[in-house]
Amino acid sequence: MATVVRRAGEYPEPVVTWWPGRRLRFVVVLVLLGAFYSASWHLAKVDPGRLLTGLPKMAGWAAKAWPPATDELPVLLLRTAETIAMAAIGTTAAALLALPLCVVAARNVTPSLALYYPARGFLNALRGVDSFVFALLFVAAVGLGPFAGVLGIALHTWGSTAKLWAEAIENIPPGPLEAAAATGASRVKVIAFALLPDVAPSMVSVGLFWWEFNVRASTVLGVVGAGGIGQELKNSMDLLLFPRLLTIILLILVTVTVIDHTSEWLRRKLE
Amino acid sequence: MAATEARVAPGPTGNGLVARAEGLTKRYPPAVTALAEVSFEVRPGEFVAVLGPSGAGKTTLFRCLTGLTRPDRGTVSVNGRDIWQNPRELRLARREMALIFQQFNLIRRLSALENVLVGRLAHVPAWRVISRSFTRADRQLALGCLDTVGLLDRAGTRADELSGGQQQRVAIARALAQHAKLILADEPVASLDPESSATVLESLRSAVSTGVAVVASLHQVHLARAYADRIVALRDGRIVEDAPADRLDARSIELIYERNAERDEA
Numbered sequence A: 001m002a003t004v005v006r007r008a009g010e011y012p013e014p015v016v017t018w019w020p021g022r023r024l025r026f027v028v029v030l031v032l033l034g035a036f037y038s039a040s041w042h043l044a045k046v047d048p049g050r051l052l053t054g055l056p057k058m059a060g061w062a063a064k065a066w067p068p069a070t071d072e073l074p075v076l077l078l079r080t081a082e083t084i085a086m087a088a089i090g091t092t093a094a095a096l097l098a099l100p101l102c103v104v105a106a107r108n109v110t111p112s113l114a115l116y117y118p119a120r121g122f123l124n125a126l127r128g129v130d131s132f133v134f135a136l137l138f139v140a141a142v143g144l145g146p147f148a149g150v151l152g153i154a155l156h157t158w159g160s161t162a163k164l165w166a167e168a169i170e171n172i173p174p175g176p177l178e179a180a181a182a183t184g185a186s187r188v189k190v191i192a193f194a195l196l197p198d199v200a201p202s203m204v205s206v207g208l209f210w211w212e213f214n215v216r217a218s219t220v221l222g223v224v225g226a227g228g229i230g231q232e233l234k235n236s237m238d239l240l241l242f243p244r245l246l247t248i249i250l251l252i253l254v255t256v257t258v259i260d261h262t263s264e265w266l267r268r269k270l271e
Numbered sequence B: 001m002a003a004t005e006a007r008v009a010p011g012p013t014g015n016g017l018v019a020r021a022e023g024l025t026k027r028y029p030p031a032v033t034a035l036a037e038v039s040f041e042v043r044p045g046e047f048v049a050v051l052g053p054s055g056a057g058k059t060t061l062f063r064c065l066t067g068l069t070r071p072d073r074g075t076v077s078v079n080g081r082d083i084w085q086n087p088r089e090l091r092l093a094r095r096e097m098a099l100i101f102q103q104f105n106l107i108r109r110l111s112a113l114e115n116v117l118v119g120r121l122a123h124v125p126a127w128r129v130i131s132r133s134f135t136r137a138d139r140q141l142a143l144g145c146l147d148t149v150g151l152l153d154r155a156g157t158r159a160d161e162l163s164g165g166q167q168q169r170v171a172i173a174r175a176l177a178q179h180a181k182l183i184l185a186d187e188p189v190a191s192l193d194p195e196s197s198a199t200v201l202e203s204l205r206s207a208v209s210t211g212v213a214v215v216a217s218l219h220q221v222h223l224a225r226a227y228a229d230r231i232v233a234l235r236d237g238r239i240v241e242d243a244p245a246d247r248l249d250a251r252s253i254e255l256i257y258e259r260n261a262e263r264d265e266a
Helices: A023-042 A046-067 A073-104 A115-129 A129-141 A146-170 A174-181 A188-224 A229-238 A242-270 B002-007 B060-065 B085-094 B114-121 B126-128 B137-149 B164-177 B196-207 B219-228 B250-257 B261-265
Strands: B018-027 B031-040 B045-052 B074-079 B097-100 B182-186 B213-217 B230-235 B238-245
Touching: A046 A242, A073 A115, A073 A146, A073 A188, A073 B114, A129 A146, A129 A188, A146 A229, A146 B002, A174 A188, A174 B114, A188 A229, A188 A242, A188 B114, A188 B126, A188 B164, A229 A242, A229 B002, B018 B060, B018 B182, B031 B060, B031 B074, B031 B238, B045 B196, B060 B074, B060 B164, B060 B213, B074 B085, B085 B097, B097 B164, B114 B137, B114 B164, B137 B164, B137 B196, B164 B196, B182 B196, B196 B213, B196 B219
Parallel strands: B045 B213, B045 B230, B097 B182, B182 B213
Antiparallel strands: B018 B031, B018 B074, B230 B238
16 A cells, blocks of 8 residues: 655645635626525515514504404314314325335336326426415315315325325335345335335325414415315405404414424324 | 364255345445355255455345345345345345344343343234233243253343343344344354354354354354355455365355455555
């Protein structure tokens, strides 16, 4: 083994790879970022002055909202239950639909690349349209009420869940799958026996995340007429019934907190 | 113990060969010749060690034998099936050969027993695989294989809680459960400490004693001499030695690992 001795100052220094380097490029990036944010500021019509004048109005509402109204509590609780039910049915339907599609959309286990690309495109399209927008369309198609919300949630969550599941499948180490396939077992058997146990925990975790997310999302779906507590929220706001509005907001907060903690607890239990 | 056992010549073999490679040639353009006209045969109940410096073509040879890499020229037959004839032959041949990997490749969340049952997948109807209900006969067979490699007491342990040596022995049990006639092991002990290496190679020896043929690439000459019946040495993609393990002397070992000054510089 040859040892080369050089004096300090003669060693070639390696190029730092994580930083693009070059002062000029840094300045250009800075200018571009500045332009982007100033354009965004104008497009978003940010006006702190209007916020300042609007705040007392909100403070007035808040003062009028106390104490929260309790006379309609049974109805509001029913609406809350409706919201949770919408999220549960929508998420579960999405999960069942995502199950076959995530296999097709995972590069390492897809039956054929000719199916992989269309599957990916389809999922991206579903994911790109928010459940809010889908719900708007379904309200027009199937009428007002929670069913439109369920359909909206199901379609958007189908795309999102299948995509995340496919990514979980793509991230598992290839060795054990290769080993199982090398015994001469068919693809279905390899997926069922070798792949599933490896990805099941992260799949359940993703499913729980979307259920939790959809509970939050479905609290506002009512605003477009798709049922649940959101519908009551909008009514109260329109009629300026502030105590009722406060009750609804508190109900949403409690529900979301409970669901978040339950889902987090379940996910922690999985690992 | 294993060392003396290893020197015993392979028993009567009949005339069937387990595997035969003929004229295997594989080039990686522009300049690398990974394999050049490699031919050899493997008989039942024989432990063949493949030796050779890094880059000698050992891994390419294993990939060609298992059907993972298609050679430019040459044929591989396993139990009389030409694996490159068509995909069906390859799949059928794969049932009869089992692979052992350097990184074990167990399914980490499954128990040792379930990992051994992976060896039964090709023989079990799909509904049993999906519902995870193997027959008692299969489960008993798998437990027997774990017993052979000395891990019966770890049957219920999750694979990722086993030591490296134990995981590799589970992989050998998986190969046994497959009822493979041939076990191909590419660097089975390269990531193990000496003690685990010994137990793993002893497990491969006990597989051989049940009539299975083993082809294993090894890095250490002393392990090859202690556990193998025959040593095949590769250098620059060619077989430079093919002899019974006890006839390999210091001179020929030197020949296998003779320093190639130019390549060491590169």
